[in-house]
Every structure is written in C-alpha cells, then in structure tokens.
Amino acid sequence: MVWGTIIAAYLFLAGLSAGAFLTSSYAARRYPEAKTVRFVGRLISPILMGIGLLLLIVDAEAGLKDPLRFIYLFTNFSSVMTIGTYFISFFMMAAAYIALMELLKKDTSKIVEYVGIIFAVATAIYTGFLIGVIGAVPLWNTAILPILFVVSAFSTGIAGTMLVSAIMDKKVVHMVMSIKKIHLTLLVAEVLLIFTMFLITSSTNESAAQSVSMILSGEYSILFWLGLVVVGLIVPIAIEALELWNSKKLHHTPAGLEVAASGSHGIAATMITESAVLAGGFILRYLLLAAAVPVIFL
Amino acid sequence: MARYGMVIDTRKCVGCYACRVSCQMQNELPVEESYIKFYEKETGVFPNVKNEIIPVQCQHCEDAPCVSVCPTKATYTTKEGIVLVDADKCIGCKYCMVACHYGARTQDHNTGVVEKCRFCAELVAEGKQPACVSTCISNARIFGDLDDPNSEVSKAIVKMNAQPLRPDLGKAKIYYVR
Amino acid sequence: MVETKLSRRGFIKASAATAALASAGTVGFNEWSKNYVKAGANAVVKEIPSTCNACSSKCGMIGHVKNGRLWKLTGHPDHPYSKGKLCARGHGYATVVYSKDRLTQPLKRIGEKKFEPISWEQAYREIAEKLNKIIKAHGPQSVALTEDPRASGKFYSPRFINALGSANYYTHHVVCSNARDAGFLHTVGVTATSADISNAKYIMFIGRSYGDGIRPSSVQSLASAKDNGAKIVIVDPRLNNTGNLATEWLAIRPGTDLALVLAMSHVLIKENLHDMEFIKNFTVGFEEYAQELKKYTPEWAEGITGIPADAITRIATDMGKAKPKALIEQSWRGAFGCNYENSTETGRAVAMFNALLGNYQQKGGSIFGGKPTLGKLDKAKHPSPKEPEVPKAGSKEFPIAYPENGVATIVAKEALEGKMKAAIYYHSNAALGYGNPKVMKEALSKMDLVVAIDVQMSETAQLAHYVLPEVTYIERDEVIEGLSGKVPGIALRQQMVDKVHPETKPIHEIYTELAKACGVGQYFNFTLDELNETMLAPTGITYKQLREKGTIMFPNEEITIGELPKLKTPSGKVEFYSETYKAAGFKPIVEWIEPKVSPADDSFRLITGKQAIHSHTQTANIPILMQITKDYDLERIWINPVRAKALGIKDGDMVELKSSEATSKIRVKVTERIHPEAIFVPSHYGITSKDLKTGYGVGFGYMEHVPFDFEKWSGSGNIHEVIVKVRKVNG
Numbered sequence A: 001m002v003w004g005t006i007i008a009a010y011l012f013l014a015g016l017s018a019g020a021f022l023t024s025s026y027a028a029r030r031y032p033e034a035k036t037v038r039f040v041g042r043l044i045s046p047i048l049m050g051i052g053l054l055l056l057i058v059d060a061e062a063g064l065k066d067p068l069r070f071i072y073l074f075t076n077f078s079s080v081m082t083i084g085t086y087f088i089s090f091f092m093m094a095a096a097y098i099a100l101m102e103l104l105k106k107d108t109s110k111i112v113e114y115v116g117i118i119f120a121v122a123t124a125i126y127t128g129f130l131i132g133v134i135g136a137v138p139l140w141n142t143a144i145l146p147i148l149f150v151v152s153a154f155s156t157g158i159a160g161t162m163l164v165s166a167i168m169d170k171k172v173v174h175m176v177m178s179i180k181k182i183h184l185t186l187l188v189a190e191v192l193l194i195f196t197m198f199l200i201t202s203s204t205n206e207s208a209a210q211s212v213s214m215i216l217s218g219e220y221s222i223l224f225w226l227g228l229v230v231v232g233l234i235v236p237i238a239i240e241a242l243e244l245w246n247s248k249k250l251h252h253t254p255a256g257l258e259v260a261a262s263g264s265h266g267i268a269a270t271m272i273t274e275s276a277v278l279a280g281g282f283i284l285r286y287l288l289l290a291a292a293v294p295v296i297f298l
Numbered sequence B: 001m002a003r004y005g006m007v008i009d010t011r012k013c014v015g016c017y018a019c020r021v022s023c024q025m026q027n028e029l030p031v032e033e034s035y036i037k038f039y040e041k042e043t044g045v046f047p048n049v050k051n052e053i054i055p056v057q058c059q060h061c062e063d064a065p066c067v068s069v070c071p072t073k074a075t076y077t078t079k080e081g082i083v084l085v086d087a088d089k090c091i092g093c094k095y096c097m098v099a100c101h102y103g104a105r106t107q108d109h110n111t112g113v114v115e116k117c118r119f120c121a122e123l124v125a126e127g128k129q130p131a132c133v134s135t136c137i138s139n140a141r142i143f144g145d146l147d148d149p150n151s152e153v154s155k156a157i158v159k160m161n162a163q164p165l166r167p168d169l170g171k172a173k174i175y176y177v178r
Numbered sequence C: 001m002v003e004t005k006l007s008r009r010g011f012i013k014a015s016a017a018t019a020a021l022a023s024a025g026t027v028g029f030n031e032w033s034k035n036y037v038k039a040g041a042n043a044v045v046k047e048i049p050s051t052c053n054a055c056s057s058k059c060g061m062i063g064h065v066k067n068g069r070l071w072k073l074t075g076h077p078d079h080p081y082s083k084g085k086l087c088a089r090g091h092g093y094a095t096v097v098y099s100k101d102r103l104t105q106p107l108k109r110i111g112e113k114k115f116e117p118i119s120w121e122q123a124y125r126e127i128a129e130k131l132n133k134i135i136k137a138h139g140p141q142s143v144a145l146t147e148d149p150r151a152s153g154k155f156y157s158p159r160f161i162n163a164l165g166s167a168n169y170y171t172h173h174v175v176c177s178n179a180r181d182a183g184f185l186h187t188v189g190v191t192a193t194s195a196d197i198s199n200a201k202y203i204m205f206i207g208r209s210y211g212d213g214i215r216p217s218s219v220q221s222l223a224s225a226k227d228n229g230a231k232i233v234i235v236d237p238r239l240n241n242t243g244n245l246a247t248e249w250l251a252i253r254p255g256t257d258l259a260l261v262l263a264m265s266h267v268l269i270k271e272n273l274h275d276m277e278f279i280k281n282f283t284v285g286f287e288e289y290a291q292e293l294k295k296y297t298p299e300w301a302e303g304i305t306g307i308p309a310d311a312i313t314r315i316a317t318d319m320g321k322a323k324p325k326a327l328i329e330q331s332w333r334g335a336f337g338c339n340y341e342n343s344t345e346t347g348r349a350v351a352m353f354n355a356l357l358g359n360y361q362q363k364g365g366s367i368f369g370g371k372p373t374l375g376k377l378d379k380a381k382h383p384s385p386k387e388p389e390v391p392k393a394g395s396k397e398f399p400i401a402y403p404e405n406g407v408a409t410i411v412a413k414e415a416l417e418g419k420m421k422a423a424i425y426y427h428s429n430a431a432l433g434y435g436n437p438k439v440m441k442e443a444l445s446k447m448d449l450v451v452a453i454d455v456q457m458s459e460t461a462q463l464a465h466y467v468l469p470e471v472t473y474i475e476r477d478e479v480i481e482g483l484s485g486k487v488p489g490i491a492l493r494q495q496m497v498d499k500v501h502p503e504t505k506p507i508h509e510i511y512t513e514l515a516k517a518c519g520v521g522q523y524f525n526f527t528l529d530e531l532n533e534t535m536l537a538p539t540g541i542t543y544k545q546l547r548e549k550g551t552i553m554f555p556n557e558e559i560t561i562g563e564l565p566k567l568k569t570p571s572g573k574v575e576f577y578s579e580t581y582k583a584a585g586f587k588p589i590v591e592w593i594e595p596k597v598s599p600a601d602d603s604f605r606l607i608t609g610k611q612a613i614h615s616h617t618q619t620a621n622i623p624i625l626m627q628i629t630k631d632y633d634l635e636r637i638w639i640n641p642v643r644a645k646a647l648g649i650k651d652g653d654m655v656e657l658k659s660s661e662a663t664s665k666i667r668v669k670v671t672e673r674i675h676p677e678a679i680f681v682p683s684h685y686g687i688t689s690k691d692l693k694t695g696y697g698v699g700f701g702y703m704e705h706v707p708f709d710f711e712k713w714s715g716s717g718n719i720h721e722v723i724v725k726v727r728k729v730n731g
Ligand SMILES: Nc1nc2c(c(=O)[nH]1)N[C@H]1C(S)=C(S)[C@@H](COP(=O)(O)OP(=O)(O)OC[C@H]3O[C@@H](n4cnc5c(=O)[nH]c(N)nc54)[C@H](O)[C@@H]3O)O[C@H]1N2
Pocket: C055, C056, C176, C177, C206, C207, C208, C209, C210, C212, C213, C214, C215, C235, C236, C237, C238, C240, C252, C253, C254, C255, C256, C257, C331, C332, C333, C334, C335, C337, C607, C608, C609, C610, C611, C612, C613, C614, C615, C616, C680, C720
C-alpha cells in the first residue's frame, strides 16, 4: 500500500469539502430560509479542505521536512496533482472568502460564489482523476471512477452539511426535503456505479480482477460488505427512503407539518444516516487504495 | 547524443544480489532501501522444474508515467533518456510510486525523498559502467548506447531478441532476455 | 554528456564534525550514509587495492575510500578470482569495519557469558602463564590452534603453535572439504584440482553450485561456457541457483552420488570411451578398479540414486565422447566435502572418473595449477621452531585425512576426554560451525584455557576465557598471498582506512607479542614488512609496486597445457589402487558405501548449503546483507509440495523440525525445486550470541541437529547424516 489511510482521508475530505460547498450554494438558492444549512456548508468546506491539505502535507515526508518545496507543486501541468493543486487553491480561496463573509454576516460576491462552485466541482472531479489516470493500477484506471468519486463527493458533502446542521438546528433538516431526495438518488447511483465498475474492470483485467476479489471475497470483504455496502449505503438508503415516504405523509396533514417543523422527530435518523454516509465515503476511498493491485509485469 | 539502455539476461542471472548491494554502496543508500528488486518464477513439477530470477529496477521508460505525474518536476528525463529525481525538489508525495508500472521506486524514510535507479549517471558521465553492471558475476547485464547499432548492448538486443518486460506498456530502456 | 543534476540528498561537506564521527567509528554505515551522501567537489576519493575477506576466495578488490572512510568496493580486474567483479558479500561484508557490534578491547571472562575489559599486557601475561603451565603439566600436545586459513594466519598460526612445541594446528576443513580433500589427495596427489570451465564442452557439477557458493570468476567462466554451447549438468537434490546456467538437472537422492559416479565410470569402460593412452601412461591399478566397477551398472545405480539408468548411460557416454573437454568439477563442500559416511570415497571416485576421461592438465579439463616462487626467511637470522615431537592429535585415528589441515574436531573430542587442555581459535567460529554446538560448548568448557581472536563476539568467543580483538581486514596489512592456477600470481591485503578502535590489533602483531610473552619471541624476530620483502625477493617485484597494484600475475610462469606434472602420490601417478589406503586398513579400491542413516516414509534427510549473500556464520550480523534475508524470507527451509501437502503444510507456514539432537521452529518455502526426501536448510543462520544484534534470532543453525561425529576415512563431520521430522505448528 503506497498510498494509505492518510491519502484516503485526504481524498475523502476534499470530496466532502467540495460537496459541502455545493450543498450550501444549493441551499442558499433553493431554501433561503434554511440559513443553518447554508452557514454550515460554507463554514465546513474550507475547514475540511484545510485539514485534507494538512494530511497531504504530512504524508509528503520530504516536503514536510522542507516546506518551501511545496511551491514546486504548481509547476508540472501534465500532472493531475498540479492541476488539482490549482483547483484546490482557487476553491479554497473562494470558499474561505465566502466563509469569512458568512461569519462577518456580509453579502457575498456572486462572482466569487460561481468561481467557488466551478472549482468545487473541479476539485471533486480531481480526486477521482488523481487516481483514475494511473495506468499502473487497473482497478482505478476506468472512466467510471471519476464519476463515482464525484457522486460520492456530493453525497458525503450533503451528509456532512446535514449532520452538522442537524446538531445546530433540529428543525432545519426538514425544511430541505429536495436535498434529501438528491441524496437518496446519489446513494442509489453510487451502488450502481461501484458494482458496474467492479464488473467492467474485473472482466477486462487480471490485476483488477484480483483487486475486486480482494474486496468482494478477500481480505477486505468484511470492510466492504459490512462497512461500505451495509452501513455506508443500504442503511442510509433505507432510512432516507423511509423518511421521505413518511415526510410525504406528514406533509399532507397540518398536524404532521407541525410535528415536522418542531423538529422533535427524525433527528436521530438523520444523525445515523449522515454519519453512516460519511463512514461509507471514507471506506470507499480506503478500499480503493488498499486493494490497488498493480499491473502484472513479469 | 547517446541514449543509454541495458540488457538483463535472466537465463544467466543466478540471483546473487551482488548488483543490489553494489548499487546500495555506490549510491550510499540505507540498508533497507534498494533500487533493485528480485522476482522469482518457478514453473514445472519436480523434477522437471525451471526457476527464473528477474531483477527489476527502474526501466527508464520513454514517456515515463512517473515524469508526467510528478507535480513538482522533481522527476525528469535527461537528454540521454535517463530518468532522474532531483532530490531537492521532491516533496515525497509518492504519486510517482503509484504511477510506476514496475514498482521501481522506493522512499528513503530518512529524507522522505522518493528515489530509484539512476543508471549510475555519475559513473556513466565518467565513461564508466553502472555499478550493477560492472559487478554482475554472471555477465547477465550489458549497458551502453541504444542509438549506436554497434554498441554491445544494441548487438545483444538484436542477437538475443531482448524485449522490455511489458512492451505493450510503452517503450522502456531495459531489455530482458527470458 | 550526462546532465548531472543529480541528487545531493543530505550532502554535507566534509566538516570537522563528520570527520570526527568517522574516526571515532561511532556511526554505523547506515547512519553515515544519511549524513554523508554524494561525493562533493571537496571529497577526496582514494583507491586502494587489497583482497576481500568475506570468504576463503579472498578475491582481489579495490577499496574506494572517501575522506578517509570506506565508501564502496569494486572487483580487482587482474585478480583471477574476482576478474573485476565482487559478489554481494564482497561488497557488503566490508561494512563490518563500522559495525556497532565489534570487539574493541581485550576481554577476560569473569563468569558465564560475563567479561571484563583488560589491557593487552594483562591478556598476554595471563594467557602466556596459563599456556606455559598447561604445557609443563600436560605436554605441548595438550594445546591446539584452529583457524580459517587466511594469508597472515597461514604463516603465523602454525609457526606460533609449533613454537610452543605443539603440532596441533587445524583448519576449518573438517566441516568443509576434508572428505573430498582426502579422496583427491590419495588419488591425484592434491586436495583439489581446478577446472578449466570456460573451455569445457561437458561439465558435471555434483553438489557444487557456482551461483550460491560463489567465486565471481567461476560464475563468469560458466556463463561463457554456456555461451559456447557447453552441456552443463547439475547433480543436486535441489535445483540450486546455478540451475539457470545449466542444461540439465539431475535430482539425485541425497547421499548417493557415489553410486552415480561408479555407474558412470562403469559405462565409460563398458562403452570403451575411457582414455586408454592416459591410463597406461599416468595411472596405476586400473585393472583391479575396472574389475570392481563391473557390478556398478546404471540399473543398479538407478535403484539407489533415483536417476534413470538411461540418463546415466547417456550422460556418461556423451562425456566420454566429449573427452578430454569433459569433466566432473572437483566440487567443494556440498555433496561430498564433509557430509556422508561415503564422502571420501565419492571424492576418490570423482578424481578417478576424470582420469578415465584423461582430462588432467588438458584444455577444458582438470588442472593442476602452478605456484609462484616466493622467498623464505633466512633461517640463520630468523630461526624456525623445531619440529614438534608428538604428532598432530588425530593423525593416528585418521591417517587418510590431509595432514596439513588435520581433523579440527579432534580438539573437542580430546577436550571431552580430558586430554586437550588449551585451545586457540583464530578467525573461526568452531562453537557454532564445526559440530553440534552443545557438544562443542561442553568441550570448550572442559578446557583450562580457550582463547578466541575475532572481530566480533562470536559464539566461540563467548565460550573463551580470553577474547582478543583483531582489527578488521579493512584496517590491516597481511602476509603476501601466493595464487596458484594456470597462471600463478600474488596478491596483497593492505590497510585502507585508519584503525577505527585504538585497542584492536592485527594478527601478526598479536602473535608476535604473545610469542614474546610465552618466551618464544625468538621465532618472531621480524616485522611483517620484512617478511613480505623477503617473500617478494625472487619475483623481482618491489613492495611498492605490489602495494600500488595489489594483484600481480606471472604470465611467464603459465603452466603448459597437455603436460602432466609428476603427481604427489606415492606412485607419482593417478592411483586407482592405493597402497596408502591399504596400509591404513581401508579397501585400496573404491567401492559403494551406504550412507549411515536413511529417512523413512515419515521423515526427511536434512541437507544444507550456501546462500549467495552470506558466508558461514560471519555475515549474519552484517545489516546490509541480513536485510536481503529479511526482504526475501531467505531463512526458510525448503520442502517438496507433495510432502508438504501430506503434512498439511502450506508455503510460509511455521513448522517444527525435530531430530535426535534438537527441535527448531522455522517457516517453510514449499517448492518443486527440492527432492521429496530432503529438507534443505540455508546454512548461515541461527546466531545465538546476543552481542550480534543483527544476526541474533534469525533462523536456526542446522548444526544443532547434527550429531557430533567423525567420518571413518577423513574425520569429517558427516553433517548430512541427519534425519528429521516436520510438523506444522502455530506461530
Ligand atoms: N555465498 C557463499 N559462497 C561461498 C561460501 C559461503 O559461505 N557463502 N563459502 C565458500 C566455501 S568455504 C565453500 S566450502 C564453498 C561451498 O560451495 P558449494 O560446495 O558449492 O556449496 P554448498 O551450497 O554447500 O553445496 C552445494 C550444493 O550441494 C547440494 N547438496 C546437498 N546435499 C547433496 C547431496 O547429497 N548430493 C548432491 N549432489 N548435492 C548435494 C546443496 O543442495 C547445494 O546446492 O563456497 C564458497 N563460497
């Protein structure tokens, strides 16, 4: 395992951060009244990206010893990591500016927000491409992987934002039902993408087949089935679907609306789903790094 | 301009590790770090068995993935086609390690820098042979100019039909006889 | 030109601080390389020719010394064993000079494994007093000296023990090649011939692996023989690493090589492919031998060796046709150096097979090398010790053994019997490598005085009363070494770096000073330089020239191929029939002899052999070499998959190995490369001295399983006469 837990955490946090930023922008537009969601998303995205960057620096032993070297990160335009560094830098600047404005309770510049949105998407895509372009690891080297990473970035972003929002404001989660719907869609898409990716890579390449069998039935199978599939996907999908179904019923009766708005219902479920999604998001990245079987060259 | 390359004849290699140790000494590597890794391939059933020993180091790929992914340009290709790492630029991100098809790179945990076979550029510059080549006790290694059809290495490649380990993965400058 | 935008990783200028660290020897090679990496503009690199000491080959090498510190080594281009190359040990063992586990001052034992540092003066005084007291009470035949013969040792060690009046000088060959040596000696007059491999057309190796038991030039010659299309047959229960260079592997049942050689000899004579001309002119006793061979048919040998009769016939026939450019290589330790009750006889049979091929002193055959003519000390000025009165211990029991090397384990036997009272071990780890370590320990503990001269706290040193620290070979000059071969020559070991530990001394100084303390200083009234100058005198080469070149060959003295010298056997010829044997009570004609023990269906024979990266026990504590063992799990024992499966053992499993002598736990390598009847143990592990921190605890020492024993003919250790059982355990 050349890249291990730290890089998995970095990829996870970068995706989460980008997703959170997008969630907050969406919430700001669609639910101006759901201030907490906007606030949380805007605040956590630069913080988490910052932590992610710190992890990257810690993992880069030589740079850690001589930090001035990180300047060189901007020099090779044929490297996805260089390009990603630009994306993250622009994203960070925008996200940090917007977070600051949020804290200062000032209006944000629309342009900066658009820039932020563009580079948030770019950052999410980058985390997939970073490993997706590596021909040496057939499991990663597929067109599906960046899509999967983007989907997962959005879903973890929503999860992270909603989790913190729920803690801060019990009611607010029930005001943003379309986010929940999006989230459910993303989770279902993730399941499809994961299995499609495994199917395609393992049928075309020996190393990837080895990777996939390590995940499905080998040393990582428990983490995959229990950690990613059950906890990270099935449980949130089930709870989320149930919630949406329930909320439909609730929203049909005035009493129900009352209950929902008071927030006495459903916080526990939200906490569980969102934490599970976050755990799943990290496990997904960890598994992909851990099960990286290089091409067989002998 | 010379373009350097090497032949490794696995039919001659006895797996003695002399190349590994001489390389470590030449490059003053920590004992845990080695530029040459060894793979064994046993085929057949007793007593009709064959065993192949395959020493693998940086293959000095053309269009090397480690060069294109290195975000700092610490890894670069010289005019002679030797792929080198500028240790003062490397941040130790290990992107090159995941990108290398041949698992040829190692990280020195004292400095954090990721390194690999450098074709003994400093010896070659003086007109000498790389350490692993000059010490190979079975003469399984031949080094020289690939562009010169009369060099020993070029002739050996033709004569023995030497091939890169995975020709389909791109051109490499180490040719194997297997 | 190559762009030299090279790594300057951690480069520090040769500052006062690093220079001080270097001279104090407090940094290991490893740490050093961290701080002091690339040669900068101000690094001074000196090249000093010398010889390797990582094994008995003592190849020529060139030390590259950077700012007074050993950096790297390259093979000496002129030396006949290195031919410009060094093996992994040659490169790596040199780091011993900076080992953290070196002995740094004389030690005196004050309890079980407890030592206190003492001065050289005290060490000399006390050792001398004890030696003299023992000699007075029990006679000089109660003291012995044993060594791994190296250039200085070969000259000084026998001289020292003789000066004390004792003939008891021994070498480590009792567990190396005593059997082969004896077999060859009484057949062709030398303990070993050499082989003209690069010119041979058909080569058979019997338990000899150039790719594992390495000498670089041998591997080079074999590679070129292969290039020239030679047939190369490896006879080994194990597909060793020379397998890649071979054209055929005969997976023989261990311990049965004698049957194979007898049957091949039978075929040669039967098919009339033997060289009658050679036999008539240069051998004695052929008729009796041919008569005895009649019963050793290939079919008979098939039943014993497991090698198909038609393969035996085919190979013998082809060798007969390729003669005289065909040979059985003289071998070393692997099959018949010291392993089985029939080993000496196997050695004899091999020497005879080569005689049938008439390949002696022929191109592509077996060669008697020429020796350089070197000067000797003027006896008037430098008297030699008198011939000791009592013959070497063991020479009565083993009259066939090569007398110069003797049977070193007789020292242990006589110690157990209370006859041997004092032993000196120089540069040799007898306690771990010569015989069962439990027996060796008991024997050494019985003696009144044991002195070990070593560079590290070996298992033998741990059992000694006094431990004397020598400088390493990187820090000393030695006696000039004569090189015999097709072209004779000389080589010099010389000091490359300053002494790292001030209280260590080179061996010639130790012997000279100890002799003085013992009252026999008159036999050492010369310096090493004077001795070397004397030796050089007849060659016309100056000491300065030799120091500059390191190795000098004498092409004018090249032996003449095709001209067989008068052999040093009693008859002056190859002896198919040996009167010496007869006089010693052995059959004068070679015959089939069973190994002492044989495995049953549920057990295995334990066999052992070298790995390219280690030398006996001395390299196990060298980090740069031991790391390779760790990276590739080289300490594992080998087992055949069919047997493994039956025992429920998978590759990498931990097993218990049990013999009559010991029980060991070790992981296994399951491989098709080994005979189902054998378990192969790599020979270099099982260090039990805790002072050797790198080697300690890795693998096990196969000698622990070997019963203390003497082969009847040569006295060698019978070290493969061991039966073991294996079972899977957890761990
Ligand atoms: N790397 C390394 N090289 C060395 C040395 C060292 O310590 N390490 N030491 C030097 C010295 S002192 C010596 S003596 C030589 C030894 O050199 P070799 O004699 O070549 O070395 P070994 O590995 O002991 O034995 C060779 C082979 O004999 C095989 N063998 C075991 N039992 C039998 C048998 O019953 N029949 C047959 N036919 N084969 C058998 C083993 O499987 C092994 O592959 O090496 C010299 N070179």
